[in-house]
Amino acid sequence: MLSGENLIKEYKKTHPGSEKLHERAVKVFAADGATHQSRILKPFRPYITHAKGSRKWDVDGNEYIDFVMGHGTLILGHSHPAIVQAVQEQMAKGVHYGENHELEVEWAELIKSMLPMAERVEFCSCGQEANMMAIRLGRAFTGRRKVLRFVENYHGWADELATLGSAGAVADEVSVIPFNNLNRLEEELAKKEYAVLLTEGGGAHMDGQVPIDTDFVRALSDLAHKYGTVWVLDEVVTGFRDAPGGWQSLVGVRPDLTTLGKCVGGGLPVGAVAGRADIMEGLNPEAPYERRVNHPGTWNANPLLSSAGIAACKLYQGGEPQKVARQRADYLREKGNKILKERNVNGRLYSRTIVHFYVGPIDYEPSDDTMPPTRDIEKIMAPTAAATQGRLCLHLLQRGVATMDGEIFILSAAHTKEDIDQTVKAFGDSVDAMIAEGTLSQA
Ligand SMILES: Cc1ncc(COP(=O)(O)O)c(C=O)c1O
Structure with missing residues (x-):
C-alpha cells in the first residue's frame, strides 16, 4: 500500500x-x-x-x-477562453498606457452593477492593498487611528493586517478579539477609539474555515455606526465567488466598505475597494487636507488587468x-x-x-x-x-x-x-x- x-x-x-x-x-x-x-x-x-x-x-x-x-x-x-482572448487582444494593444482608459471605467461599472453598496470603486494591486486602503480611508473619515479585527481572520501580511505578535510586524494600533460575541464587541467599540472594524467574509480563513454566525454579522453595521466606526467587510475570497452580490448578498448585510481581490481580476493580480461615496470621498484631491488620502500605484487598473477583469465579471454577473x-x-x-x-x-x-x-x-x-x-x-x-x-x-x-x-x-x-x-x-x-x-x- x-x-x-x-x-x-x-x-x-x-x-x-x-x-x-x-x-x-x-x-x-x-x-x-x-x-x-x-x-x-x-x-x-x-x-x-x-x-x-x-x-x-x-x-x-x-x-x-x-x-x-x-x-x-x-x-x-x-485559462478560460474568454479571459485568454481578452488578454491576448489587449496585450497587442498595450499593457500600460499610464493614462485613463475606458476599460477601467467599464470594469468598475460592472462591479457596481453587482454590489449595490458600491457607490464608488477604486482599484489597487492585491487584496491586502485593498485592506490597507480601506483602513486609510476609515482613519481619514473618522479622525481615529485604531483598527479592530477578529481572531484568525486573514487579511494579508502588512503591519496592521498580520497576526498579532508576528516577527517584524508593528501593529500598535490594532486590537484583535473573538467573534460571535456581541457583548465583547460592543465593550470594545464603546471605547470610541476605532476607525475601522475589519472582518472576513464567510468567517475566518478562505470563506469560513471557522464560520461566523449570521446573526452576529447582521448586527455589525448598526453596532459599528453606534460608536462611529467604519465597518469594512473583506470579500477578497468571497467577492463574486459566493454569488454575484458577494457573500454580503447571501447574508443580507451592507458594509460601509467592501474589499475585493482574487476572482475579480479573472486570474490576474487585483485589489479593489468599493463603498460609501462619503468615505471614498477622501480620495478626491479637493477633500480637506486632513481628510485627503493619496492613491498612487503603478499597476492600478492597467489595461491588461482590466481586460481580464471585464471578461470575468461579465461571466460572474449571471451567477x-x-x-x-x-x-x-x-x-x-x-x-x-x-x-x-x-x-x-x-x-x-x-x-x-x-x-x-x-x-x-x-x-x-x-x-x-x-x-x-x-x-x-x-x-x-x-x-x-x-x-x-x-x-x-x-x-x-x-x-x-x-x-x-x-x-x-x-x-x-x-x-x-x-x-x-x-x-x-x-x-x-x-x-x-x-x-x-x-x-x-x-x-
Ligand atoms: C480574506 C483575505 N483577505 C485578503 C487577502 C490578501 O489578498 P492578497 O494575497 O491578494 O494580497 C487574502 C489572501 O488570501 C484573503 O484570503
Whole structure:
C-alpha cells in the first residue's frame, strides 16, 4: 500500500524533475525553496509547467485535478477562453498606457452593477492593498487611528493586517478579539477609539474555515455606526465567488466598505475597494487636507488587468459559474463525508465552494455540511490537525489531486462531475492508507 515510508519514496520516484528544481530553489528562496508559505511541503510540492480547465501538469508529466485554483482566484478554471482572448487582444494593444482608459471605467461599472453598496470603486494591486486602503480611508473619515479585527481572520501580511505578535510586524494600533460575541464587541467599540472594524467574509480563513454566525454579522453595521466606526467587510475570497452580490448578498448585510481581490481580476493580480461615496470621498484631491488620502500605484487598473477583469465579471454577473462550482462542492462534500462516516473517521468536509477538511473530534452532526462538526475554534485550528492535513496533502498529490495544505479544496466551474468522482476515489484511498499507517484517527 502507498503509505508510511513508501509514500515519500514513491513520491520522490515519480517526481524527479520537481526534486531537482526544489534543490535549486532552496538555494535562492529562504522559505524552504517556496515563494508562498502554502507551497511549502515535505519533501516538496510539484513544479508545474501548464494548466487548463480543472487540471494542471508538472515537469515530470504527472497530471493533477487542481483544487488550489490560483489560491481561489480561478472560479472559471485555468485559462478560460474568454479571459485568454481578452488578454491576448489587449496585450497587442498595450499593457500600460499610464493614462485613463475606458476599460477601467467599464470594469468598475460592472462591479457596481453587482454590489449595490458600491457607490464608488477604486482599484489597487492585491487584496491586502485593498485592506490597507480601506483602513486609510476609515482613519481619514473618522479622525481615529485604531483598527479592530477578529481572531484568525486573514487579511494579508502588512503591519496592521498580520497576526498579532508576528516577527517584524508593528501593529500598535490594532486590537484583535473573538467573534460571535456581541457583548465583547460592543465593550470594545464603546471605547470610541476605532476607525475601522475589519472582518472576513464567510468567517475566518478562505470563506469560513471557522464560520461566523449570521446573526452576529447582521448586527455589525448598526453596532459599528453606534460608536462611529467604519465597518469594512473583506470579500477578497468571497467577492463574486459566493454569488454575484458577494457573500454580503447571501447574508443580507451592507458594509460601509467592501474589499475585493482574487476572482475579480479573472486570474490576474487585483485589489479593489468599493463603498460609501462619503468615505471614498477622501480620495478626491479637493477633500480637506486632513481628510485627503493619496492613491498612487503603478499597476492600478492597467489595461491588461482590466481586460481580464471585464471578461470575468461579465461571466460572474449571471451567477452561472458560482452555481456550477457550488454544485461540484456539494457533490464532493456529500461523497467525501460518506467515506469519512463509513470509516468512522474523526473528520468532516464542510463549507460552500471552498471545501474545508476538519480533523478532530465530532462534537455534533450539523444539519447540513456547510458547517463543521464542532463550534470550538481551538479544535478547528489545532496544530495536530494541520499535521494530519499536510499528510493528506501528500497522499492526494501522489494520487493526482492538488489541494491547499490538504485542508482546502477550492472548487471552480471548470470541475466536472468526473473530476469529483476521481477525486473522491483518491480521497477514499488516501483515507484508507492514512488509517493503515496510523496518521488518521477513528472514533
Ligand atoms: C480574506 C483575505 N483577505 C485578503 C487577502 C490578501 O489578498 P492578497 O494575497 O491578494 O494580497 C487574502 C489572501 O488570501 C484573503 O484570503
